[in-house]
Amino acid sequence: MTGFPRYAIYFAAGADSALSRFGAELLGYDAYTGNELSFPDEVLRATADWHDISADPRKYGFHATLKAPMALAPDRTEAELVAACAIFAGKPRPIPLIRPTVDSISGFIAVIPAEPVGDLQQLAADCARDFDCFRAALTAEDRARRRPEKLSERQRDYLSRWGYPYVMEEFRFHMTLTGRLDAERRGPILEMLRKRFAALGLDTFAIDRIALFRQDDAKARFRIVGEWALAR
Numbered sequence: 001m002t003g004f005p006r007y008a009i010y011f012a013a014g015a016d017s018a019l020s021r022f023g024a025e026l027l028g029y030d031a032y033t034g035n036e037l038s039f040p041d042e043v044l045r046a047t048a049d050w051h052d053i054s055a056d057p058r059k060y061g062f063h064a065t066l067k068a069p070m071a072l073a074p075d076r077t078e079a080e081l082v083a084a085c086a087i088f089a090g091k092p093r094p095i096p097l098i099r100p101t102v103d104s105i106s107g108f109i110a111v112i113p114a115e116p117v118g119d120l121q122q123l124a125a126d127c128a129r130d131f132d133c134f135r136a137a138l139t140a141e142d143r144a145r146r147r148p149e150k151l152s153e154r155q156r157d158y159l160s161r162w163g164y165p166y167v168m169e170e171f172r173f174h175m176t177l178t179g180r181l182d183a184e185r186r187g188p189i190l191e192m193l194r195k196r197f198a199a200l201g202l203d204t205f206a207i208d209r210i211a212l213f214r215q216d217d218a219k220a221r222f223r224i225v226g227e228w229a230l231a232r
Helices: 018-027 041-046 078-090 118-130 140-145 153-162 183-198
Strands: 006-011 064-071 100-105 108-113 209-215 223-229
Touching: 006 078, 018 183, 041 183, 064 118, 064 209, 078 118, 078 209, 078 223, 100 183, 108 183
Parallel strands: none
Antiparallel strands: 006 064, 006 209, 100 108, 209 223
């Protein structure tokens, strides 16, 4: 299995943003501070097993993946990755602006764009390419965990080339709020989360930064170790 620590390039909305607070409270974990948080009382009243429902995304913190978790290649260091993040962020580019919605994606519930955004697809593709030189090669065990038999041919090709199947045309921006739910459970929870999100009044938000997350061992949660605003 891939070693530790593992690193990922994610979008996180900023420590003081309403979006980050929304996600951190629902997950019961703030990846900026590493602190556990109490779940909102009204969420627990509506969904008694919310702790279990939110367990999977809690491990990663509230984020959207741009470069999936990876161990560093043997000849790479964290300091070099930090420097590369700063260089990447400093290259002027169009800042993606999305119109967010809360919906189901592959059985779990997440904040997603209401429609495709070309600049966002490009940003994710750039991250996949530019940071791949830092990624340790997949082991056979790593590859097996992705269950390649259930992937499309293109996804299997991307898994082999980029270490992750959901890149380039397969990329779908999502900020996950729950684990996978069956359809019967998903409906009421989706309605509850949509109401909570609507209360934020976020008609749009910009994907205007990248964050470097680190996981120290298999039982640890990911935590933010650096954040960079994207140049315009």
